[in-house]
Amino acid sequence: MRTTWRRTCALAVAPVAMASAVACGGNGSEQAGEGTTLRIIVNITPNLTEQYWNGLFAKYEKTHPGVTVKLELTGTISANAKLTQDLAAGDPPDIAQQITPTAETVSLFADLTDQPWTKDTPLADQYAIDGKRYVVGVGEQIQSLVFYNKAAFAEAGLDATRIRTLDQFGDAMAALKSAGYTPLQTAGQWVTGAQFSMMADAGVLTENPRWTAERKDGKVSFADSGYVPYLRHYKDWIDAGYLDKSALGLTYADGQTAFLNGKSAMYVMGSYFVPAADEAKKSDDIGVFTMPTDGAYPSGQFGNISDPYVVVNKSRHKAEAIEFVKWLVTDQEAVRSQLAADGNLREGVTYPMSSLGKGVQQILDGTPSVLVKSGAAQPIAGFSDELNKQIQSLYTGASAQDAAGGLDKWWNSQS
Structure with missing residues (x-):
């Protein structure tokens, strides 16, 4: 069985990231029953396009009436830079993707350890800080x-x-x-x-x-x-x-x-x-x-955790944000969609792969370790x-x- 080591990232986005997006909208007085707008920073790449994310979020909105998930393009700015700007401006988003907490930054993010579903997400233990889980992912790269x-x-x-x-x-x-x-x-x-x-x-x-x-x-x-x-x-x-x-x-x-x-x-x-x-x-x-x-x-x-999500501690809709993140990393349809969109992998979850995808899977199966810098x-x-x-x-x-x-x-x- 292969051993998993930790991957490097600061508060910052993974080296593969090239652009980001952040959702806008909503106000602090909204409640789920009256209509809640969740703001989310996501990674925009040639695979994970604005159209892709909007389509994925629409599936959540369809099954969760009253919840709206929006995003706006931010050019080449990184997820980390956008989050830093929003926090400094006193206008925090609810969720961020492609952010890896560190011991110095964990106070910015919600502690998800008491959420039982988090322990079964990929590399959860490897990315824990002092035994606590602040980030959860869809798969691994x-x-x-x-x-x-x-x-x-x-x-x-x-x-x-x-x-x-x-x-x-x-x-x-x-x-x-x-x-x-x-x-x-x-x-x-x-x-x-x-x-x-x-x-x-x-x-x-x-x-x-x-x-x-x-x-x-x-x-x-x-x-x-x-x-x-x-x-x-x-x-x-x-x-x-x-x-x-x-x-x-x-x-x-x-x-x-x-x-x-x-x-x-x-x-x-x-x-x-x-x-x-x-x-x-x-x-x-x-x-x-x-x-x-x-x-x-x-x-x-x-390697590293793929599609990592954190809930921002200053979110005005923390409970709703946690529920949305749970859906992103545990709903089988949402998980398969994100894995397939970016060529990522998760134990026990399959999706149709090309010959090239199967070749990558064989390499993962045969590797003695995944070297995760965290x-x-x-x-x-x-x-x-x-x-x-x-x-x-x-x-x-x-x-x-x-x-x-x-x-x-x-x-x-x-x-």
């Missing part, structure tokens, strides 16, 4: 995945099942470049740093699941750790032209489209890529394998942004040691 263009691999004479080490991964990229493909697709925004985490955390945290906690205690550093070989490999791949430097100008959606259109041969991304491939009717043309490492193979999968294993606030900055610096001349040293310097400055 895995992210240390390499999706590949089957035609490109055939043309380059490659067998994905034989790529297990970082050197073999680099050799595969050389063969793909010779075959006329951009070997590895990336993008700007948050994608660069997130992809590096998906690659490096699989190996480093499989070897030492307590690495982040030890970094907090000053027992380890980035410059003298297993992250350095990954930084060196990544820098070598850039210098060899395996990653296109101009890709930093692409959005997350642009990078995904480039891979789906066959312009690149491989794409490191989480399980939430599967619905995009399904929608594009490309799933049968794409394969998937677990991230190569220079350590144990297969490694653990960097609690003591959660990096300090702002780390994801700094990591993204340092990884992007490799494209503009920084060395692997420069990037590792930069991470240490930044981390130490936050203490």
Whole structure:
């Protein structure tokens, strides 16, 4: 049986998030019987669109007369930023999605421990803080995945099942470049740093699941750790032209489209890529394998709780908000809808999957652990942004040691 470790997130949104939405409406005097408007911050992505959320919420409204759930688009602002703004303005929403409480921020959120249904939600214990549950999720994601263009691999004479080490991964990229493909697709925004985490955390945290906690205690550093070989490999791949430097100008959606259109041969991304491939009717043309490492193979999968929800403590409709969150994470139809929409997984819940989705499920079934950064294993606030900055610096001349040293310097400055 696989062991589940904790995933990193601050109060902030997961690295995969690209935009947010918040519901508006209602006033503090409303009661459920008279009509209640629940305000909710949600994650907007190419899979989880405004139309999707409105359709899901309409199903709840249909079975709960008098309750209205609304949202408004907020552009590229993160869930965390929007929640912070609303709280500062004294205008709190009722519910937020893609927020992970920390020991420093739990007072902002309702304690759901006394709700018996919460104990059976995915990764509930792993995300508990001092034994109390503040966040509940629909399923789980895995992210240390390499999706590949089957035609490109055939043309380059490659067998994905034989790529297990970082050197073999680099050799595969050389063969793909010779075959006329951009070997590895990336993008700007948050994608660069997130992809590096998906690659490096699989190996480093499989070897030492307590690495982040030890970094907090000053027992380890980035410059003298297993992250350095990954930084060196990544820098070598850039210098060899395996990653296109101009890709930093692409959005997350642009990078995904480039891979789906066959312009690149491989794409490191989480399980939430599967619905995009399904929608594009490309799933049968794409394969998937677990991230190569220079350590144990297969490694653990960097992953996290999917569709996490919190109820804001200052909600004017806390009881109604808790009831809505319960529906989101326990109603079988709502759960299947959210899992399928973003390619996520949950034990005991099935839904129709493409061949690519089944391949991801097989990797999850075979992984020795899901590496979840939460609690003591959660990096300090702002780390994801700094990591993204340092990884992007490799494209503009920084060395692997420069990037590792930069991470240490930044981390130490936050203490």
